[in-house]
Amino acid sequence: MRLTVNRKTVTVKAHPLTRLLDVLREECGLTGTKEGCGEGECGACTVLVDGEAVNSCLVPVAQVQGTRITTIEGLGGRHPLQSAFVEHGGAQCGICTPGMIMAAASLGPRPSLDDIRTGLAGNLCRCTGYAAIYRSVQRAGKR
C-alpha cells in the first residue's frame, strides 16, 4: 500500500486493517501522534487526511491509500501554531498537543472563539482547562 505522509510517498507493509496510528508510529517511526484512549474520544491521535482532521486510532490504513496524510512532524517545526502553543501556554504536559495542533490546523484562517471551541471539542486536554489553547490558536491566527 502506498500513502503520502508529510509529502513523502511511503510503501506500507502492514496488514490493511492496521490502525493508521500504528502505521505512523511503528512503521513510519513518526511517534509524534499519540494514543490516549483507543476509542476516538480524546483526539490525541489526530492527523489530517486530505486536510481533514481524523482520529487515526479509528482509521484502517487500507482506507487512506492514495491520500495525503499530515502529522505533527509535517508542520515543519516553525508553523505559527507551534510557536504560539509554546509562547502562550497551549502546551503543558504536551501529550495532547500534537493532536490539538493538527485539529487546530484544520480550522482554517482566523477562526472565531466559537469556531475554536467547536472545532477542538473532540480534543481532550486535562492540563490547561483549554483557555491557553484558545489564546494560542487565536494568536497564531494573527501572524
Next chain:
Amino acid sequence: MQGTIAGRQLLQPRSLGDAVKMLRDEGPIVPLAGCTDLYVALNFGTLRPTRFLNLWNLDALRGIETRGTALRIGALTTFTEIITSAAIRRRLPMLAAAAREVGGVQIQNRGTIGGNVANASPAGDTLPVLLAADAVVVLRSAAGTRRVPMTAFYTGYRQSVARPDELIVGFEIPALRGRQWFRKVGTRAAQAIAKIVVAGVWDTARADARPRLAMGSVAPTPLRLSQTERALGSGASLAEAQEILQREIAPIDDLRSTAEYRRQVAANLLGQFCSVRR
C-alpha cells in the same frame, strides 16, 4: 490496544456490484464504512467478526441529490458532508443538527449516516431524525434493490430486517412540511453519547396536521412515537400526551443515566416540542 488484527481479513471491492457479490458469495462479512464504531470494539478486543468489507472507496454510495420530490442521501455520506450540504440545510435541517452533535470534528469527518443506521444503536443520533422524516432505507444485494421504510427497519435491539447479503446504499427522504426540531441530551456538551435524543416535525399550518415524533435511548430500538403523535394530532392536552408517551417508551437504567431521568426528561422534551412548533 487489546484487540488484534491477526487472522482478520479485509476484502476490497472495486465497485458496488463487486461488494454485493462478495456479500452473497463470501459471507459472513461485515461492511466497514467510517469505522468510528467498529474500531472501538476492535481496540477493546470485543470485536468477534474476522472478515470485513471495505466500502470506503465506493463512490456509488456517496452523494446528496434531489430525485423528484425526494432527497436522496448516499449511505457513505459523512456527518461533515451532511452539515455542509446546502440541500440538507434547506430541506432537512434537523439532520444537520443531529450531525453536528454526533461527536467532535474528527468523528464527523469519518462517521457516515449509513454506518450510524447499520450500527443500530438505540442511541444513534440520526436515527430519530430518519424515523420522524419517514425516510426510506434503500438496500441493495446481488438480487436487486429493496426499499424499507425506516419505521419498519429495526426489529429489536441492534437487529434489523437487513439480510447479511444486503448493503444499505442510501436513504430517500420525502418532502417534509413544517417545522423540524432536534434535541440531544448527552452526557456532556460535546463528544457525548445520547442519554435521550429526539426529533420531530409538525406542520401546524394545516389544521389536520399530526406531528411526527421519534426518540432514541428510550427503548431497545429508536422509536417512532405514533401513539403520542396521534394524541397530539387529535388535540390532547400536553399532560394527556405525556401520559401516553410514558406508555410508549421503555427506558432503562444504564451506565450513563437512569430510567427515571429518561422518563422525566422525555416528558419535558415533549413539552418543549409542543411549545417550539409554533
Next chain:
Amino acid sequence: MPRRRAVGRNVLRKEGHEKVTGLARYIDDIRFEDVLYVRTIRSSVAAGEIAEVRYNFDRTGFTIVDHRDIPGRNIVALIDEDQPSLAATRVRHVAEPIVLLAHSDRTRLAAAEVAVTYRETTPNFDPERSDVSFKLIAINKGRLDRGMAEADLVVEGEYRAGHQEQLYIEPNGVVAVPENGGVTLYGSLQCPYYVHRALTVLLGLPAEKVRVVQTETGGGFGGKEEYPSMIAGHAALMAMKSGRPAKLIYDRVEDMLATTKRHPAIVRHRTGVKKDGRLTAMEIDVVFDGGAYATLSAVVLSRGMIHASGPYRCDHIRARGRATMTNTPPNGAFRGFGAPQTQFAIEAHMDVIADRLGIDPLRLRERNALRPGDTTATGQKVGKDCSALQVLREAGRRTAFSRKRKAFKGSNRGIGLSLFFHGSGFTGGGEVKLASKASLALTERGVQIRVASTEIGQGTRTMHAQIVADTLGIPYDQVDVSIADTAIVPDSGPTVASRTCMIVGRLLQRCAEDMRTRLGRMTPAAYFKKHGGLVVTKQYEKPPGLEWDDETYRGDAYGSYGWACDVVEVEVDPITYQATPVAFTTVHEIGRAIHPMLAAGQIEGGSSQGLGYALLEEVVMRGGKMANAQLTNYIIPTTLDTPPMTIKILERPYTHGPFGAKGVGEMPIDGPAPAVVNALRHAGIVVSEIPATPEKIMKAKL
C-alpha cells in the same frame, strides 16, 4: 545592556519546542531493542482466595512471572507494607495483579488464556461498615462543649463525594532494562526515588544497582505519584527473569480499572453559630474510602483533616477522621490530596449556615475568615501572608457577587462562591523527614540543575531555571535542567504536595546563592575554563519557628498556605436538569508568580478538573469494579463544557519561599465543587453529593 530578569516573566518553556513538534519522547515513543511486551493478569473477583492459576496456551516464547519469582520482598514499598506486588494466596480487589506474562509477539500475548479460579469470600464495599482502618486522626482545639454552649443555633449537614479519576491523557507505562546486574527503569512517573526504593525492596537489590529515569510524562496529577512503583515493579520482575527489556504500557481501560483514584468521602458537620454568623464550635466527622490497601491513605486523610474546618477562625474544633478499607482498587494521590473532599464539605456547609441565618454567604465568610495572628484548627498562627479576606473581597467585587445574588433569585441561574486554602509542602515534620537535596552543577556554558523533581506539565524545568538564573545573575538560556535520572540527580523528594517551587525551588536558590559566592565576579563559563567543574548541593533546612507534634496533631502543619476564592455562575436547564457553568472567576494568592502564565495555567487547569469533579466525573462502581472504564463513559470536560475563566493572582510573599513563592499546583482544584454546589443552591437546587449530575439535580427539584 542590562540582562532581563527571568522571574516574573513568561519565559519560553524549556521543553516547549519538543512538545509542539512531536520530538518529545514519552515512554511509548522510545524504541528498545529485543523488547518483551508484558501483560498483567488480574483478579476478576473482589475478595477471595486464589484456588488455582491455569495457563491454557502454548507457553513457547513466553516468560511468566508470579509471586514466587520475587527475589526481594513481595510488597510495593510505600508507607505501610500491606500491598503485594503480585497476589500470592488471596486477592482483596477486582483488578488486583496476580501473574505477569511476556512475549515478543503482541498477538500471541493478547491471545494467551489464563484461567484463575477463586474461593470467593464476602467483599465489603461500604467504608463506614469496614472493620479495618488504615489511619485514625483526631484534631482537638479548645472545648467543643463550651463552643456549642455559646451557640445560638446548631447546624448539621452531611456531604458526599465520589471517586475521581486523574485521567492523565498519557496512560501509565514503563520499560525495564536489565543491566549491570540490576535494572534501569524508564517511565512516565512523578517520583523517581519512590520507584527507586520500591524496586530495591522488591528485587532485593542494593541502591546502586537500580536506576530510575523519568521520561517525558503526559500528565500525572498524583496518579503517577505512587502507582508507578507498582507497574515498575512488574516490568522489572519481568526484565530480571527474562534477561530482556520489558515494556509495560497500560491501555486506557486497564489504567482506569486498576490504578488509583481520589478517595471517596463522607463528611459530617455539626456547627455551632451565633445569630450574627460567628462560628463558635465545629464538630467534623470524616470517612475516606481507602480501597483495599493502605497506599497513601494515611497522608491523604491527614491533609483532608487539617483542611476540614476551612480557612476560618473558630476556638472550639473537634475533628475525627478515618480512612478505611474496602474491597475496591486502592485509592491514592490526586491533586488536592484529601483537601478537595473536606473543603467541598465545609464550603457547602457554610452556605447551609448562611441560609439558616439569613446571612449573605460572602458576609458569613468575611465574619469568620482567618486573619493574620489567628490560629488554625491545629493551633498554627497564620502569618502576615494570610490573604483569606483579600481574595474573598476581591472575588466578590470582581463578580458583583452580592448584586447578582439578589438579581438571579428565582431564576434558573445561580451564583455561588467558595473560600479555601491549601498548605504547601509536606505536612508537619514531613519535609524534615524527606531531607530533600538539590544540586547545581557548573557547565561549560552555564549551569545544570540536578533535582529529582519532575516536569509533568506544570513547568518544573522552566520555573526552576528562572529561579536559578536570577539568583546567579545569568541568562535563563544558560541554565539547563538534567533529566530526572537517579544516577545523576539527588533525592529532592517527590513531585507532589505543591512543594516543587516552594521547597525544591528554594533549595536551588540556596545552591545558586552559594555558587554565586564561589564564582565571585566570574561568569560560569570563565570559572569553568579556569577551575573546571563545580557542584553545589543543598539539603532542606526547616525554617525557624516551625513546630509540629504528630502525637497530638497540633502545631504548624505547613510552612505556608495559599488562599483562594472561586465564584461560579451556573445555569440550570429546566428541561434536562443539566447544570452548565457559564462564568468562573477565581482570585488566588500564591506568594509570588515565578512565571505568571504557568501559574495561571495551573489555576485554569486545576479549576477545570474541579468543575469536572463537581458536575461530570462519576465513577460507577459495580461489584467493586469500575463499570464505566472507558473515555466514552467517564466524562471529563471538553472545550464546550468549560466556561470562560477569569483568573486574578495576588502576591503576598512568603519569607521562606524562593522570591516569596508558595505552592500553586493543587489549590485550584479545592474550590470549584463547593462553589458550583452553592450556585445550585442559589438556583433552588439542594444537592450535597458530587458529582451533581442531572439525575441528582432532577431528584432535588422534584
